[in-house]
Amino acid sequence: MAHLARGEGDALLDRFRRHLRDHRLPFTRQRALLAEIVLFSEEHLSAEVIARKLADKGERVGTATVYRTLDLLVLSGVVRLHDFGEGFRRYEPMAGPADHEHLVCLRCGAVEEFSNDRLARMLPVLADEHHFQHQRHRVEIFGLCHACQQRDLKGLR
Amino acid sequence: MAHLARGEGDALLDRFRRHLRDHRLPFTRQRALLAEIVLFSEEHLSAEVIARKLADKGERVGTATVYRTLDLLVLSGVVRLHDFGEGFRRYEPMAGPADHEHLVCLRCGAVEEFSNDRLARMLPVLADEHHFQHQRHRVEIFGLCHACQQRDLKGLR
DNA sequence: TTGCCTGCAAAGTATTTGCATAACA
DNA sequence: TGTTATGCAAATACTTTGCAGGCAA
Numbered sequence: 001m002a003h004l005a006r007g008e009g010d011a012l013l014d015r016f017r018r019h020l021r022d023h024r025l026p027f028t029r030q031r032a033l034l035a036e037i038v039l040f041s042e043e044h045l046s047a048e049v050i051a052r053k054l055a056d057k058g059e060r061v062g063t064a065t066v067y068r069t070l071d072l073l074v075l076s077g078v079v080r081l082h083d084f085g086e087g088f089r090r091y092e093p094m095a096g097p098a099d100h101e102h103l104v105c106l107r108c109g110a111v112e113e114f115s116n117d118r119l120a121r122m123l124p125v126l127a128d129e130h131h132f133q134h135q136r137h138r139v140e141i142f143g144l145c146h147a148c149q150q151r152d153l154k155g156l157r
Numbered sequence: 158m159a160h161l162a163r164g165e166g167d168a169l170l171d172r173f174r175r176h177l178r179d180h181r182l183p184f185t186r187q188r189a190l191l192a193e194i195v196l197f198s199e200e201h202l203s204a205e206v207i208a209r210k211l212a213d214k215g216e217r218v219g220t221a222t223v224y225r226t227l228d229l230l231v232l233s234g235v236v237r238l239h240d241f242g243e244g245f246r247r248y249e250p251m252a253g254p255a256d257h258e259h260l261v262c263l264r265c266g267a268v269e270e271f272s273n274d275r276l277a278r279m280l281p282v283l284a285d286e287h288h289f290q291h292q293r294h295r296v297e298i299f300g301l302c303h304a305c306q307q308r309d310l311k312g313l314r
Numbered sequence: 315t316t317g318c319c320t321g322c323a324a325a326g327t328a329t330t331t332g333c334a335t336a337a338c339a
Numbered sequence: 340t341g342t343t344a345t346g347c348a349a350a351t352a353c354t355t356t357g358c359a360g361g362c363a364a
Contacts, residue, residue: 026338028344047328062346067329083242087354088328103289114287122276127298130271132260135300141284143292183363185319204353219321224354244329245353 009040012078012093019076030061034069038079044090044102044111084111084140101138105145112145166197169235169250176233187218191226195236201247201268241268241297258295262302269302 016035020027037053038045045053047066054061070091073079082090084104090111100115119139127134144152173192177184194210195202202210204223211218227248230236239247241261247268257272276296284291301309 024339024342026343028338030345060346063328064330064347065345068344083240085240085242103284103287105289106292112287112289114283116283119279119283122279123296123298126271126273126276127260127300130260130269131303131306132262132269132298133301133306134298135263137296137298139280139294139296141280141289141291141294143284144290146288149288149290181318181364183318185363187320217321220353221322221355222320225319 008095009093012039016073016076016078019078020072025072030059030065031069031072033057033059033061034066035073035078038070038073038091039093041093044082044092046088046090048088050091099136102140103145104140104142105148106142107144107148107151110145110147165252166250169196173230173233173235176235177229182229187216187222188226188229190214190216190218191223192230192235195227195230195248196250198250201239201249203245203247205245207248256293259297260302261297261299262305263299264301264305264308267302267304 013035016031016039017027019025020031033054034050037050047063047070050070051061051063051066054066070079070081073091074081078094079091080094082092082102084090084102086109095113099120100113101119103112103114105111123137123139124134170192173188173196174184176182177188190211191207194207204220204227207227208218208220208223211223227236227238230248231238235251236248237251239249239259241247241259243266252270256277257270258276260269260271262268280294280296281291
């Protein structure tokens with residue numbers, strides 16, 4: 001992960017604030033707290049993890065507010081929603097215009113990102129071959145992350 | 158869809174029966190009914206749709222049995238489980254050893270399949286470049302199916 | 315017969331909604 | 340001050356589990 005350039009989180013936060021202002025929606029304490037957690041995170045957070053981070057800070061924020069604010073962040077275009085088929089959703093800061101794909105570790109659940117031009121160019125072409133109009137896509141590779149591979153090697157010795 | 162060669166459903170059904178026999182598990186009426194619906198389907202069915210198909214046949218099969226039998230079908234390796242992030246899961250007959258990817262229509266929800274050798278070879282390589290051990294992957298392209306594109310064109314005239 | 319299965323209903327998990335109160339602009 | 344948000348709790352959607360009774364081998 002760790003794709004956010006310094007200041008990128010700030011830019012997203014600004015965009016979020018602008019979105020709220022443009023729609024005459026208040027920038028509340030809860031929204032600020034949530035936005036900060038998600039927009040400056042290097043991970044793909046779940047609603048539950050976000051709620052726990054708030055609780056750890058000593059902030060009392062209701063579950064409904066967490067979900068409603070996440071919706072708002074997605075609507076503002078500063079956060080991207082993911083469903084890796086785990087039974088819950090994850091949220092990550094929108095990292096510039098560059099799309100990226102995911103590597104999901106089946107052992108430890110870690111999620112890494114990658115992007116590849118050749119892949120990105122290929123998918124709309126493949127769609128077209130099937131008379132399908134590509135709008136967006138999702139590529140996920142499931143397997144073992146580097147750390148878990150190392151751990152396996154150690155275990156075998 | 159429509160990828161199943163004639164007789165392929167029968168082969169899968171045989172494999173399912175063999176799996177049950179090998180594990181000393183009974184081949185019950187419900188399991189036969191469910192297997193038939195899923196293994197001979199051309200679509201990616203949800204548990205709900207499967208239950209409805211059973212009900213339409215006048216068969217009374219409990220929800221729990223539907224889910225438990227689907228688990229069994231997945232375990233036997235004759236059915237593949239999918240989660241397209243719709244809030245529920247879908248099941249499709251395992252179509253030979255050839256992996257395929259999905260085209261999901263955002264308008265009508267139709268799911269088409271496709272496969273591409275170059276793509277299939279590319280993904281393990283990309284994983285490897287990130288020191289990630291590829292086990293399986295998921296490629297989904299979201300957009301408009303041919304029918305929905307046509308419909309749009311008509312609407313514009 | 316014996317073990318596994320089945321249906322039902324209750325529990326579980328993640329998320330959404332309704333409503334009285336509270337906070338923002 | 341007038342919206343709109345918030346927290347709580349109840350509701351929802353899909354799936355899983357527990358249990359008493361019922362089939363398959």
